[in-house]
Amino acid sequence: MFLPVIMAGGSGTRLWPLSRQLYPKQFHALTGEQTLLQETITRLDGISAESPLLICNEEHRFLVAEQLRQIGREETTILLEPVAKNTAPAIALAALYATRNGEDPLLLVLAADHFIRDVPKFHAAIEAAVPLAERGKLVTFGIVPVRAETGYGYIRRGETLGDHGYAVASFAEKPDADTAERYIADGGYYWNGGIFLFKASRYLDELKRYRPDILDACVSAIGTTEPDMQFVRVDAKAFTACPSESIDYAVMEKTSDAAVVPLDARWNDIGSWSALWEVQERDSDGNALHGDVLALDSRNNLVRGEARLVALVGVEDLVVVETKDAVLIAHKDKVQNVKGIVDLIRKHGRHEHMNHREVYRPWGHYDSIDFGERDQVKRITVKPGAKLSVQMHHHRAEHWIVVRGTAKVYKGDEVILLTENQSTYIPLGEIHALENPGKIPLELIEVQSGSYLGEDDIVRFEDRYGRS
Structure with a gap:
């Protein structure tokens, strides 16, 4: 038995405009019916593992909880990071939490935004790594490379360890094209995919040896956990003081017990739009099309239409992504530069890097249509x-018109029920609440008017989701 630890942080800026800071790529269905997070969880079905421990940012907690509910895993524990501090502290929190009762499980550390097509080979690689991890090795899974890739770090294997693994001889940063070609020709190199298996205690031991400052901060943070439904909060002040560092830099590149097990399971980190094109089904012209899309005399394009018809005529090797509030058009060879567009949006004081027009909340969602x-x-x-x-609200009044379902409206001391085509008015300064008492989704149109319409003009008096 081992404990899967799923890291569901990250912003996925290279998949803008679909991926946003408050709704990043791991929460989107990019390769099938399920989201990448849901696929990561269900990919573990069929192997002997405990219910996973998820780690995510505080602001994503309700997205994670809702996606767990959709696949029947609502009892899964969610460990909340008050701020993002990279992978070494996140895994330290998980290891400390897993060993709090004197247990010492094997931790299978996974990212929530990876794609693995050959699940049986993934399971086989995990089973092959277990004996090494039980012997105290810190195992990383080396992705068997299919090309000379400059976008990944590499792992060079050393001496053989048992039937399926190797000692890690060295780690290499992302190489230039010539160096990547040399790695592939050598045959002893793997892509560094960021998947790990080790005893919780062994990771903590090595972290104490090489980065005691990180361990001390995480011990302080986990010492005052605050359970809230399925969420576990750590001490925000202590964790904010923790240095930010990756597990590779903090531990794996320093320890003498690093081992690598090859993983040849058609892995992809979906790190760019061109990477998504590689794993998606394509038509006879090489086009990967999603949504309401028509393509004429066009080849090798990736197109995602979210809200309207997208038509292509006579183009090749393009990425076209259309959402309700933004459109991206890029050459497939230049998609690594999409992050620069996100930086430009932020620099100009815009908001399209943060939210979609459609915003999700623990109670449902809303779409700002005008x-x-x-x-x-x-x-x-x-x-x-x-x-x-x-x-x-201090600055706005609201009109509500029900278009589907039943609304229970709390307005001052009054409680009323509204059904389809009925409406009500919430004056400026009126204490109010909205509830769906029915069995079907409630849909309504809200018309706001006033001098300031920002989401921060909300004074909460009571909230079942802990936001008051």
Whole structure:
């Protein structure tokens, strides 16, 4: 038995405009019906493992919880990071949490945004790594390379360890093209995929040896955990003081007990739009098309249409991604530069790197379908049984019109039920709340008007999701 630790942080900026800071790539369905996070979890079915421990950022907690609920894993524990500190501290928190009762499980550390097509080979590689991990080795899974890739770090294997593994001779940074070609010709190199297996205690021992500052900060942070439903919060002040470092730099490149087990399971980290094109089904012209897309005399393109028809005529090797509030057009050879566009958006004080037009909340979601200087129109969807916080606004009034389902409206001392085509008015300063008492989603149109319409003009008095 071992404990899967799934790291669900990261912003996925190279997959903008689909991936945003508050809704990054691991929460999107990119390669199938399930999201990348859900695929990571269900990929573990069929092997002897405990229920996984998830690590995510505080601001993503309800996204994670909802996606777990959708696949029937709502009891999964979610460890919350108050700030992102890279992989070494995140794994330290998981190891400390896993050993809190005197246990010492094998930790299978996975990223939530990877794609693995050959699941049986993935399972076989894990089983092959178990004896090494039980002997105290810190195992990393080396991806068997299929080309000379400059976007990944490399692992050079050393002496043979047992039937399936090798000692790690060295790690190499992302190489230039000539060096990558030399690695492939040599045959003793693997891509560094960031998947690990080791005893929790062995990781903590090596972290104490090489980065005691990280371990001390994480011990302080985990010492005052605060359970909240399935969430576990650590001490924010202590964890914020922790240095930010990757597991490779903090431990794996320093320890004398690093081992590598080859993984040849058609792995891909979906690190760019061109990487997604590689793993998706394509038509006879090499086009990977998603959504309402028409292509004429066009080849080897990736197109995702989210909200409207996208038409291509006579183009090749393009990436076209259309969302409700942004469109990306890039050459497939230049998609690594998409991060630069995100930086430019941030520099100009825009918001398209943060949120989609459609924003998800623990109670449902809303879509800002129109806005002006002093007015905004939203389409709000509330899940059955869910309730928005008891709140008020200083700068805006609201009209609500129900278009589907039943709304239970709390307005001052009044409680009313509204059904389809009925409406109500919430004056500026009125304490109010909205609840869906029914069995189907509640959909309503909200018209806001006032001098300031920002989401931070909310004073919460009561909230079942801990946001008051």
